[in-house]
Amino acid sequence: MIKIGLIGAGFMGGTHSACYESLLGNGYFKVTAVADPDFDKADKISVKFGAKVYATGKELIEKGDVNTIDICLPTYLHTEHALSAMEKGYNVFIEKPVCLHEDEAGKLLEMKKKTGTKVAVGHCIRFWPEYAYLKKLVEDETYGKLISGVFKRISPRPMWGWDQWLLQGERSGSAALDLHIHDVDYVRYILGIPVNIKGEISSINGNNEHIFSLYKYEKAVVSIEGGWDYPSCMPFEMEYRVRFDKATVVFNSGRTPSLMLYNEDGTVTQPVLQQEFDSESEGLGGNLSSLGGYYNEIKYFLQCLNNGDEIKIAPLEEGIESLRLTMREIKTAEK
Numbered sequence: 001m002i003k004i005g006l007i008g009a010g011f012m013g014g015t016h017s018a019c020y021e022s023l024l025g026n027g028y029f030k031v032t033a034v035a036d037p038d039f040d041k042a043d044k045i046s047v048k049f050g051a052k053v054y055a056t057g058k059e060l061i062e063k064g065d066v067n068t069i070d071i072c073l074p075t076y077l078h079t080e081h082a083l084s085a086m087e088k089g090y091n092v093f094i095e096k097p098v099c100l101h102e103d104e105a106g107k108l109l110e111m112k113k114k115t116g117t118k119v120a121v122g123h124c125i126r127f128w129p130e131y132a133y134l135k136k137l138v139e140d141e142t143y144g145k146l147i148s149g150v151f152k153r154i155s156p157r158p159m160w161g162w163d164q165w166l167l168q169g170e171r172s173g174s175a176a177l178d179l180h181i182h183d184v185d186y187v188r189y190i191l192g193i194p195v196n197i198k199g200e201i202s203s204i205n206g207n208n209e210h211i212f213s214l215y216k217y218e219k220a221v222v223s224i225e226g227g228w229d230y231p232s233c234m235p236f237e238m239e240y241r242v243r244f245d246k247a248t249v250v251f252n253s254g255r256t257p258s259l260m261l262y263n264e265d266g267t268v269t270q271p272v273l274q275q276e277f278d279s280e281s282e283g284l285g286g287n288l289s290s291l292g293g294y295y296n297e298i299k300y301f302l303q304c305l306n307n308g309d310e311i312k313i314a315p316l317e318e319g320i321e322s323l324r325l326t327m328r329e330i331k332t333a334e335k
């Protein structure tokens, strides 16, 4: 039986808990412990599962009846908790970005090697239906080769974080490492490491709150924009526009229909995707209206553990490569 200890009962803790709730019928896992210094938040989740509440993540790892740890903590706390959990031999899910510094990445990789535990990173865009669809178009060359791509993720400042940790660059990595890394990871996932990178930062307050980057591949060019310096009244938006030889595919999370295919022969089609789980979930908070790829990634993680399979889609090593690529971008932008 997979026994999960969920650490951090904020926005992502609540989202993961909604995923676990939807998957409970599978019968091969339980959420046995929840930790958060805010007892009410932890309790609200724990009652759904009959789980025990702990005041801190460290206490849960030490004393909980668990064998799997799900880390939904502010990013600067990821590494110390992941190391403690792995040392105990527990499998771990770490929210993205996996960590903030190269020395942390080294310690995590070393501990994984030493303990042989399974570690997944929450690069949920890899599991988002519209992005999984695009990856398949690239792989199958359904409309020929990818020629160019524009990826965008914009948002008002994230004000929901505990103790305003998201607004402090040294605790969150700011928009470049917290928000933009979603698309950096995804572009690397479908196209690999670019041959050349250019980055530019537009900064209002000295934090990396808005980053623009240009990736040059041998036969393709991709631009990526990520920023959270917009007014609070502006909606969150994620978007891509990808031009293939024979068609252009456009996705925008704020539009209906959100996904369109413009064919070179002048016809327009609206791809219909199989949504395994797409219920509108009340009260998720943050910038969420549905469980989208979160449900798919949690289900995948649990299935890998249950079947004893290697985590292939977003393992620790992949989270670290995407962290390194984003840090490279920030460096080129700061030059």
Ligand SMILES: NC(=O)c1ccc[n+]([C@@H]2O[C@H](COP(=O)([O-])OP(=O)(O)OC[C@H]3O[C@@H](n4cnc5c(N)ncnc54)[C@H](O)[C@@H]3O)[C@@H](O)[C@H]2O)c1
Binding pocket: 007, 008, 009, 010, 011, 012, 013, 035, 036, 037, 038, 041, 055, 056, 057, 058, 072, 073, 074, 075, 077, 095, 096, 097, 122, 123, 124, 160, 161, 162, 163, 178, 286
């Ligand atoms: N995958 C995504 O799309 C996505 C979206 C948002 C956030 N995230 C990531 O998820 C992580 C959590 O972000 P969030 O938005 O949920 O933050 P949050 O501030 O909403 O929640 C963090 C929670 O951790 C708790 N906490 C603090 N110290 C603790 C400790 N020592 N032990 C136990 N609990 C503790 C806080 O009380 C708070 O409830 C971050 O790494 C963030 O980057 C990922």
